[in-house]
Amino acid sequence: MGLWVFLGLIAAVVLVGISAYNTLVALRQRTHQAFADIDVQLKQRHDLIPNLIETVKGYAAHEKGTLESVVAARNAAMNAGGGASQQAAAEGVLSAALGRLIALAEAYPDLKANTNFQQLQTELANVENKLAAARRFFNNAVSEYNAAVQAFPAVLFAAAMGFQHRDFFDVGQDDRKRLDAPPEVKF
Numbered sequence: 393m394g395l396w397v398f399l400g401l402i403a404a405v406v407l408v409g410i411s412a413y414n415t416l417v418a419l420r421q422r423t424h425q426a427f428a429d430i431d432v433q434l435k436q437r438h439d440l441i442p443n444l445i446e447t448v449k450g451y452a453a454h455e456k457g458t459l460e461s462v463v464a465a466r467n468a469a470m471n472a473g474g475g476a477s478q479q480a481a482a483e484g485v486l487s488a489a490l491g492r493l494i495a496l497a498e499a500y501p502d503l504k505a506n507t508n509f510q511q512l513q514t515e516l517a518n519v520e521n522k523l524a525a526a527r528r529f530f531n532n533a534v535s536e537y538n539a540a541v542q543a544f545p546a547v548l549f550a551a552a553m554g555f556q557h558r559d560f561f562d563v564g565q566d567d568r569k570r571l572d573a574p575p576e577v578k579f
Contacts, residue, residue, distance in 0.1 A: 412546040416555050419537040423558055426530035427476060430561060433523040434469070434483065440519065441466045444493065444512045451503035452496050458489075465489040476530070477559040490516070527561045534558045 445459055452458075465486040472482035494513065497504040504510075538557055541550045 408545055409549065412540075413549075413553065416537075416540055416546055416550060416553075419533070419540050420555065423530065423533045423537050426526070426533040427561075429526040430479075430523065430530055433519055433526050434479075437486075437516070437519045437523065438466055438470050440512060440516050441490070444509070444516065447506060447509045447512060448493060448496060448503060451500045451506070455496055458492050458496060462486075462489040462493050475559055476534075476561045480561045531560045534560055 441462065445462060448455070449459060465482075465488075469479075469482040469486040472479045494516075497509065497513070540546055541555050541557065546555070
């Protein structure tokens with residue numbers, strides 16, 4: 393009788409371990425898929441930038457420093473390696489440079505009225521909205537994954553089986569300040 397109880401207990405532990413492992417694998421795959429969604433949106437964003445720069449060049453030729461900083465930030469963002477934190481840092485720099493580029497339209501009424509510029513600005517805003525949604529989905533997936541890695545019984549074997557803590561796609565301190573600031577309204 394004692395042998396059957398012992399074997400039943402071992403079987404239960406093995407089943408719990410298998411279930412926890414399969415859950416971790418599914419959550420890890422979800423984080424990979426969510427990061428791939430961010431990658432798609434970033435590629436679209438990176439593809440729009442050269443067209444936006446060319447449109448601005450014709451109107452704001454003497455704003456060479458701003459244009460060069462956007463190009464440099466785009467190249468750095470496209471070549472950012474590592475994980476989510478390195479990609480997020482590079483994208484934060486690009487967002488700041490794009491903000492300065494879009495702000496140029498205020499100084500150049502002809503540029504602001506240009507149909508190509510308006511269309512590119514609208515496309516960029518749409519991509520930014522999709523990117524924000526993809527970041528939220530990724531950060532939610534990472535949160536669930538990290539919680540599962542740290543929960544019992546997975547915490548007993550997760551690190552040994554390669555399940556490591558994942559970083560969030562953080563927008564960075566400068567972007568957070570900009571997002572927390574109240575909108576400026578001018579009449």
